[in-house]
Amino acid sequence: MKTKLLYQTNSYTYECSAKIVAVSGDEVALDATIFYPGGGGQMADRGLLSWNQGANQAHVISISNRNGTVWHTLDYIPPKPETEVTESIDWNFRYRSMRTHTAFLLLCSVIWREFGIQVTGGQIYPDRARMDFALEYLEKDRIAELEQQVNTLIAADYPIHTYMLPREKALSLSALVRARINQLPPHLDEVRMAEVVGFDVQVDGGTLVNHTREIGGIQIIRSENKGRINKRLEIVLKEAL
Structure with a gap:
């Protein structure tokens, strides 16, 4: 029983109807969900x-x-299977996550x-985000250049467009996989691709905006060495300053 992942095809859906297909304690599984379960930071x-x-x-x-199967843990006694429910996500939280993830x-x-x-x-936090890269050195001037390029x-x-590719095909194109550790769950037969049209394409399963301008802008506020060959960059959306 696989849940239809509505957030993968339209990250802007903030409310929808669904049916409960299973209940386990305080958890329910739905036939379709707009709730992103977390992952990739x-x-x-x-x-x-x-x-x-x-x-x-x-x-x-x-x-x-x-x-x-996506399981939703509730703070209330769940209804029975076959119950029709309305899903509503915190849109302000989702949209900020979309902008930061993009x-x-x-x-x-x-x-x-x-x-x-x-x-x-x-990792994305409510007010900032950080990303680690396999770099040994990253000079201050170079960091400023990276910020400007973004x-x-x-x-x-x-x-920004998204589409699906067979898992083996996506993984065979090594330049499309930008994470050093393969974080793709083993049950996935297809992998979602995110294409910044005219610039780049890579494997990505998170929620994204439709156009880069929606991000607003970023500032790299901190860099840190997290190992001999591991550099951390911390960013904020410009409007959060």
Whole structure:
């Protein structure tokens, strides 16, 4: 039983109807979900499930994707299987995550073009984000150049498209996989690609904006050595300053 992942085809959907297909304790599995369960450094979505025409509702307090089935943990006694529910996500939280995650996509692209190296880790927080790269040195002037290149891409307003490729084909094209560690779950038969049209394409399963200008802009506020060959960059969206 695999959950239809609506966030993969339209990250802008913030409310939808679905049906409960399984219940386990305080968890429910739905036939389709707009809730991003987290992964690749991006936080899971926040939001509500409601049923009985809105008479009952529960906060979704955690989300997990287990072998293709997305389970939503509720803070209220779940309804029975076959119940029709309304999913509603915290749109402000989601949209900020989308903008930050898309900024990550551009930063990965720029660093790959500059140095040909991969990401070793990353995490998005409500007010900032950090990403680690397999670099030994990164001078202050070079960091400023990277920031400028990302902001130039943002201002150019590139469209962003997503599509699916068979898993083996995607993994065979090594330049498309920008993470040093393969984080793709083994149950995936297809892998989602994110294309910054006219600039770059790479494997990416997170939520993204449709055009780079929506990001607004970034600032690299900190760099740190996290090992002999591991450099960390911390970024904020410009409007958060």
